[in-house]
Amino acid sequence: MNFEFSAEENLFVDEVKAFIREQAQLPDAADVFAPDRDSDSMLSDTPARRRFNLAMADRGFLGMSWPKKYGGADKDGIYDYLLNEELSRVGAPLIGKGIGIVGKTLITHGSEKLKTEFLPQILRAEIEFALGYSEPSCGSDLAAMKVKAERSGEGWKINGQKMWNTSAHFADWYWLAVRTDSSASKYEGISLFIVPMNHPGITVQAIETLGEHRTNSVFLEDVWVHDEYRVGELNKGWIYICEALDFERFAIYTISPLEVKLERMWAYVRSGKRDGRALIKFPEVRRLLAQFTAQVEMAKMFQRKVISAACQGGVPTVEGAMFKLYMTELSQRMANAMMNILGPQGLLHKSGVDVVSDGSWEWSYRASPLDTIGAGTSEIQRNIIARRGLGLPASLAR
Numbered sequence: 001m002n003f004e005f006s007a008e009e010n011l012f013v014d015e016v017k018a019f020i021r022e023q024a025q026l027p028d029a030a031d032v033f034a035p036d037r038d039s040d041s042m043l044s045d046t047p048a049r050r051r052f053n054l055a056m057a058d059r060g061f062l063g064m065s066w067p068k069k070y071g072g073a074d075k076d077g078i079y080d081y082l083l084n085e086e087l088s089r090v091g092a093p094l095i096g097k098g099i100g101i102v103g104k105t106l107i108t109h110g111s112e113k114l115k116t117e118f119l120p121q122i123l124r125a126e127i128e129f130a131l132g133y134s135e136p137s138c139g140s141d142l143a144a145m146k147v148k149a150e151r152s153g154e155g156w157k158i159n160g161q162k163m164w165n166t167s168a169h170f171a172d173w174y175w176l177a178v179r180t181d182s183s184a185s186k187y188e189g190i191s192l193f194i195v196p197m198n199h200p201g202i203t204v205q206a207i208e209t210l211g212e213h214r215t216n217s218v219f220l221e222d223v224w225v226h227d228e229y230r231v232g233e234l235n236k237g238w239i240y241i242c243e244a245l246d247f248e249r250f251a252i253y254t255i256s257p258l259e260v261k262l263e264r265m266w267a268y269v270r271s272g273k274r275d276g277r278a279l280i281k282f283p284e285v286r287r288l289l290a291q292f293t294a295q296v297e298m299a300k301m302f303q304r305k306v307i308s309a310a311c312q313g314g315v316p317t318v319e320g321a322m323f324k325l326y327m328t329e330l331s332q333r334m335a336n337a338m339m340n341i342l343g344p345q346g347l348l349h350k351s352g353v354d355v356v357s358d359g360s361w362e363w364s365y366r367a368s369p370l371d372t373i374g375a376g377t378s379e380i381q382r383n384i385i386a387r388r389g390l391g392l393p394a395s396l397a398r
């Protein structure tokens, strides 16, 4: 049994670190990196971040795990993961939806037309995607989606409302799941389309979250899309969404933000004082730090299990659910604990006088619950573990 990465993988990590150091010297670095805003990586867009993505493309960091035939490097998925780990450590934009969800689904299920049109643009970091899955009345029970596409000439006319669509206000393209057959079972009547975000029938409305990130409500009114922009087989969208969600669980939830959070915690209690006495001397503070140190290590082990299963070609649904549940709730517990340690001063916003740690704990306290909701809530992760992992019945009620 070996929990460590190989020499070649560690060399790659060194290469990424060197790239990040170079980028950190550039004049726009402050707009690229947000090291104390652990979940910022996916959610904002600035010219500096787009430039950074182009630099990653030039370095060959995008699409490393894609087949050579499509411009990739045929590398193991672990390289994408290692890259994301280093990027999230410094709060830089992660390689996300385009390379992962969209690119990998197109490579496996897309038509030649869609592959030719989109894969090169994704590899060159020229386009951004928003994911249109959730709706006002369905998120956890995603297969109950109602946004409807009806046949119209050589294409489809789409009407309805999507909800919580992150990046929709700056994305170029919409990866959109809709109901194409209302008479089929809820899992069998869904199809995926790629739609330009600047379509005149699309209206994007901002929703501000507790974590200061913007997400969006998206309204679709007679949005016509040619059938050529349907991804894969008609009514097979649910299968593609599930495959891609499993990938998302593996790639998005990196461990380094937790390590950074723990380091920040240590740094504060080493130098901080309460009633003139060093914080590090309080038994409850020492106990908390010891607990969190062990728990971050446990989260890392959960994650290694996911990576190991994924690298051997498995679909680590249950392991991914355990990791997502454990690490997102741990992140929230750490933020809550720091609010207790800091006392009233912890409530100060980053713009406040006498603010501690640049307000990062106050922000973390507000923002960390979001990760327990996005990409499947904690309750849904527990359901996956209970049903698929433990073989328990769907519900004990009744």
Ligand SMILES: Cc1cc2nc3c(=O)[nH]c(=O)nc-3n(C[C@H](O)[C@H](O)[C@H](O)COP(=O)(O)OP(=O)(O)OC[C@H]3O[C@@H](n4cnc5c(N)ncnc54)[C@H](O)[C@@H]3O)c2cc1C
Residues within 6 Å of the ligand: 130, 131, 132, 133, 134, 135, 136, 137, 138, 139, 140, 141, 163, 164, 165, 166, 167, 209, 215, 370, 371, 373, 374, 375, 376, 377, 378, 379, 380, 383
């Ligand atoms: C920051 C953020 C970004 C997001 N980005 C996107 C995006 O880009 N695209 C997109 O399509 N969606 C996105 N989402 C939506 C996200 O996937 C949904 O919010 C999530 O799946 C929960 O769905 P819901 O909000 O409809 O809540 P509901 O499904 O209505 O759940 C409400 C509550 O009931 C609980 N619950 C529901 N069903 C069960 C059950 N069977 N058993 C036990 N408890 C249950 C839930 O856990 C939750 O506590 C994002 C969400 C967040 C927070």
